[in-house]
Amino acid sequence: MPEFDLIRRLQNAICIQPDQDAATCVVGIGDDGAVLDVPEGKQLVVCTDTLVSGIHFPVATRPAAIGHKALAVNLSDLAAMGAKPAWFFMALTIPSEDQKWLDSFARGMAELAQQSLVLLAGGDVTTGPLSITVTALGLVDVGCALQRSGAVVGDLVVISGRPGAAAHALNQLSKGQVPQTGDLAALEYPVARLKLGQSLRGIASACIDISDGLAADFGHILRQSGVGAEIQLADLPCPDSMSILSDPQRWSLQLAGGDDYELCFTLPSTRAHELAGLSESSGVELTVIGTIGQQRELVFRTKDGSRFKPEKLGFRHFDTTEETTP
């Protein structure tokens, strides 16, 4: 089956009625490129992320979960920018044409695409070791994209959801243990906080998704904003399943495990009263975990006031040198 037909087959599997509000795909799959209309008054937000088998997901991962996750990690980046997803492009490299695998992969991706009203507008299928690169395109009103650089001293640090579940599940799998269903779902079927990200436009001063771990990713906000922060570990919300772990074990997974698709954002303290409404409208738990300070370092403080330092700061490729907080 020619690559062209594979893409078409995936498109049929991932066929959705794009959101009426979303921009139009004038020319889609089947030409050298897609032609897209970006509506007036909108800016384009573009993210790209690759998942490699054995690196970003265990080799034994079910194809539907791989399809879901390849799209979800990119939608999470759009969420962190406050963008509304519009289209995506998928470059799929597979060792052989396994129709059952492909159907399952496409189903996993299609379900998420439909939920998120994002249209597969093109792609490429090649032979090689399994990996998937998705490039996702979203839209924001001009000048309204969330960025990493706007945090100021006195801002509150807020986290969505309860980070750590995915890293906990992966940790258990690596030890031959069976993770709880919720933790496995966090690992295999992460949910991008799209509604929350869009609600944060004009409210959050900075925002990031914490896919590489809270410590490393929040560090980007601090570096790019030229500030520091103190995080109260007692306030860091914990998945129920992780209560069996010791505090240091739990914190290490929560701060540096990675594969959490939660948003971490900063908020002027004068707007703290809006958090309850934001949480309700976006359907996500929101917790204040710290404050932005002047001193350019990231401090994790335990209940008794002492500092906690995670062994590593987050998921990093080629991390030969110890990454240090800002």
Next chain:
Amino acid sequence: MPEFDLIRRLQNAICIQPDQDAATCVVGIGDDGAVLDVPEGKQLVVCTDTLVSGIHFPVATRPAAIGHKALAVNLSDLAAMGAKPAWFFMALTIPSEDQKWLDSFARGMAELAQQSLVLLAGGDVTTGPLSITVTALGLVDVGCALQRSGAVVGDLVVISGRPGAAAHALNQLSKGQVPQTGDLAALEYPVARLKLGQSLRGIASACIDISDGLAADFGHILRQSGVGAEIQLADLPCPDSMSILSDPQRWSLQLAGGDDYELCFTLPSTRAHELAGLSESSGVELTVIGTIGQQRELVFRTKDGSRFKPEKLGFRHFDTTEETTP
């Protein structure tokens, strides 16, 4: 070195002053996504293509050539749509952090990016078997993108350049022979016909790049336009180096070898007189090689009027069934 720094390093290496006419990159590398301004009156054209080591280029290929080619194959798709390149995103998967390799790879990509005035606006670097996915974004005036579906009966079939050199070089390499410099350059440093593609807007009735081979790719134009064509093999321009081959050997490489980044387009016969000017302004040889006909098949005709059928129709992944002309 964290992935973030790698991307930044590549960006610095690939740093260009974007074209003043091109749209602006409001937020670039270093956030969850890039924020891009698409100017009013323009449509976005998006292409994505993956190169996998050992599949799309020989394992021993020099990194600079890989960097060049990964971008060039995508620019060629933009050319076929008549689009002007604006930005690109690169997902690079590398087995290990080899600084020398990376510098050379970046240099190859940077030189082409600078020539083509296209800006690296984001990317992802991961560990894994070597592969590169580039997603290229270009701009066209609204409604002016070239497509595959507009060929009509009586149109002339035109080819740019002289297809076959890349396939000839690869063929020689696979036999342990040393290709001529020009042929090796065609394989390793293909040139996207960007100027030509942009000049063809409003002139060509259909256009495609023939990266998968003339027979297979031109077949897409015929299928999508609902027409057929007769190609005169005596008119197919041949690289000088290939004159040592027998006609059938040569034609097979020229029609089905692939890795040619030439454009094949159709043109109303009333506009044939414009070809000389188009060729001069775009600096590319243009040759009429056939005519669009009613009968929905693609016929390659030799000098004596008999039919020639290439053994295979082009470079296809997972091509388990014989692909047939339309």
